[in-house]
Amino acid sequence: MSLKIIVLAKQVPDTRNVGKDAMKEDGTINRAALPAIFNPEDLNALEQALRLKDAYPGTTVTLLTMGPGRAAEIIREGLYRGADDGYLLTDRAFAGADTLATSYALATAIKKIGDYDIIIGGRQAIDGDTAQVGPQVAEKLGLTQVTYAEEILNVDEKNRSITVKRHIDGGVETVEGPLPIVITVNGSAAPCRPRNAKLVMKYKRALGAQEKAPAPACHPEGVSALSYPELYEKRPYLNIQEWSVADVNGDLAQCGLSGSPTKVKAIQNIVFQAKESKTLTGSDKDVEDLIVELLANHTIG
C-alpha cells in the first residue's frame, strides 16, 4: 500500500528564547531579531509522515507551507529529511492572514493537489499558539480529524482506516478514523529524524522562484548571482514550486487580511524587569521557598 501524505508546516520566529527586542514598538513581532525556524510540532508531524513512508514503500510525502519567499527553507528542510516535494503558497494577497484565512488558503491548495490520504501537521505554531488551523482545514475539506496525535499505530488498507494514539488529559486514547483524514500532532510525539547527508547534498541548492531571482542592487549584500544556473534545468527537483492565489484558484476576499475577521483589540507590551537578583543556597529550605513563591505567582502550577 502506498499513501499520499501532505504535511502542513510553518516557518515561525523562534519564540522560545526571546530577548528584549523580540517585540517592536507597536507590539508586533520583530522578525529581524528572532531566527526563523521550522515550527517544532510540525517537525513531529513530519516524522510521523516519514515513518509511514518507511513502512509503506511508494508512499509520497509532500510539504505545504504558506509564507514569504524565504519560507522555501521549510520545504528544503523537509526534503533533507526524506520528503518528496513541496509547495510554497506565497502571494502578497495571502499576507496578514488569521487562522480562518490561513486554513482557507491551505484547504484551497490541498484541493489543487487533489490526491491525498493523510493531511498531517503540528498541533499549533509557536508564534500564535491557537491550534485552530489544522481543525479548520479539516472542516473546510469536510474530513475527519484526529488532534493531539502522539503516534500513528496502523493504517488498514482494506478498510481505508487509520489508528492513532492521541494525547488526552491525564493519559492517552487510541482512536480509529477513515481515510482521508486530517491529523494534528502533539509535541510529545517522537522527535523528527536528523537531516540526511545525501539528501542535504542533493537538495541544498533547491530554491523557490523568489529566492532564485537576483537580489536588487539596493539590497545590502548586493546582487547575488545564482551558482550553477544550468542545474535548475537539468534537475527539475531543484525548483521549489510556488503558488499564488490565482494558482490555487483562491477567492481574494477570503485570503490574507481581507479574509481575516480577527481584529486585534489591544496589544500589551509586557516587559519583565527584574529589579534584583536573588541568591539561593542549595539548602532544602531555600529550594522549598522558591517553589512556594513560583506557585504563588503562577509561574509554575
Next chain:
Amino acid sequence: MANYYTDIPELKYHLNNPMMERICELKERNYRDKEEFDYAPQDYADAMDSFDKVLEITGEITGEIIAPNAEGVDEEGPHCANGRVEYASGTKQNLDAMVKAGLNGMTMPRRFGGLNFPITPYTMCAEIVAAADAGFGNIWSLQDCIETLYEFGNEDQHSRFIPRICAGETMSMDLTEPDAGSDLQSVMLKATFDEKENCWLLNGVKRFITNGDADLHLVLARSEEGTKDGRGLSMFIYDKRQGGVDVRRIENKLGIHGSPTCELVYKNAKAELCGDRKLGLIKYVMALMNGARLGIAAQSVGLSQAAYNEGLAYAKERKQFGKAIIEFPAVYDMLSIMKAKLDAGRALLYQTSRYVDIYKALEDIARERKLTLEERQEQKKYAKLADSFTPLAKGMNSEYANQNAYDCIQIHGGSGFMLEYACQRIYRDARITSIYEGTTQLQTVAAIRYVTNGSYLATIREFETIPCSPEMEPLKARLVEMANKFEACMNKVKEAQNQELLDFVARRLMEMAADCIMAHLLIQDATKAPGLFAKSAVVYLNYAEAEVEKHCSFINSFNADELTSYRQ
C-alpha cells in the same frame, strides 16, 4: 542548542586548509561523479560546502542526542545475554540517529552507497562525536575498518559488504587474544580450510574486542599450521549472519562504558579470506592499525576539547575569595595550557589526516590506472609523511587528553572528584586512549626510526622556510633554537651507538620532535587566523620550549652507565 561543529570555529578553520583542494581533486577524480550521482559535488567549492553541511549535521546530532545521552550510557552500559551484546538504550538512539542521517561508510565510493568523503572531514566527525561520548565514538568510528576491506578485498567482497556498512551495519577488528596483546605475532586463533564447505573455519578465542558483536568482523587468524610468527597469519572476514561467534562476556572497564569490550568464542565460524594468505599481520593489520590510530588521535582531541569546555565553564562560574576562580593565575595557567595542547594536538591531527588523504587517494587511483611519475613521487612523499606523523598524532594527543582531563578535575577541586560532574567521565574515558591501538610506548617504537633517519628534522627544517606573520617571527626564531637542540640530542644519542640507550631516551626524542612540529603548525595557524590561535601559539611555544629544554638537559647529562640504576 549546542552544535558540536559550529560551536568550535577551529574545526572549520582546519577544514578550509588549502591542501583540501588537491585532496578533493584526487578523491573526486576531477568531479566525474556529478553526472551519475545527484549528491556528488560539481567542483571544489561545492565539495567543501557539502563537507561543511555534513559536519553541521554531525555537530547537531552530537549536541542534541549523543551529548544528552552520554551520562545515561556511562551508567547503563551494554549488556551480554545469550551470547549477544545489547547496547545501552542511549547508544541505540545515538546509532539510529547517525544511521538515519546517512553518516556511515562516509569515505566509501558512491557506487557502494558511500559519501566518498576524504579522511579529513570524516576524522572531524569522529572528533566531534568523541567530544560528547568517547565510547559511542568507538562504535561509530569502527566503520573505518571498511577502508581495509576496500583496500585489500576483491570486487565481489566489495559489492557484498561495503553497501551494508554504508547502510549502517557496524564493524569490529578482532586482533587481540589473551596471550597476544601488543605482540600480535603470537595470535593463535585457528583458521582451517574446509574442503567440503569450501570455506575457512575459525576456532579459538579473542579478547578485548571493541564492539565484538558487530555485523562484520575483520579477524586475524593463523592459517598456516605449525607456524609461530606473523608470517603465518591471514586476515578473514566474518559475517555475523553466518553465525559461529558468540560473546562470552563484556569487560567491566574504568571508562568508555558505552563501548562493549568483548571476549569472543569462535566455534567453526565460517569466514572468508581477505586479500592474500600470510599477509594478515604484516600488511593488512598494519594498514588497519594506521587508520585506527588516526581514529584514536581524533577521539583524544575530542576528549581534550570536552575537558577544556568543562574546565572553562566551571572556572568562569565558580567563585572563591570574592571572584571567579578563572581570574587567578594558578587557574588560568591550567586553562591556557589545556587550550594550547588542544590546539596544537588538533593541528597535528589534521596535518596527519591530510597527508593520509593524499597518499590514499593516489593509491586508489593507482588501482584504476598507472600513476604518472610525478604522482608516484607525490604518493611516496605523503605516504612517508603520514607514516611518520601518525604515531606522533596518536601518541601526543592521547597523552594530552589524559593531561587535560587531569587538569579539568583539578580546576573543579573537590567537586571534580564527585561523580555528579562530567569531568570524571572524561577522565575515565581518556585513560584508554594512550593504551589501545598501541600504547604511547609502542607509538614511540613506530616513531623513533623517523627520529634517527632525520625525517622529522627535515620536516621541521622545511617548516622553518614557511613565512609567518611579524607577530610570530620572534616565536619562530626560538623554535629554530629548539630544533637545534633536538638535532644535537639526536646526534649525541646516535653517535653513542647503544641500542638500549636509544630505546631508553626514545620517548624524549619523539616528544622533542613532536613539540617542534606542533609549535610550527600553531605558528602557521596563528599567522592565518590570529584571532583563533595567536594566544595558543604563545602559550604552546613557552610550554614546548621548556619541554625541549627538559629533555635536552636530561639527555645531555645522561650517562649510559647509569642504566644499571634504572634496570629493575
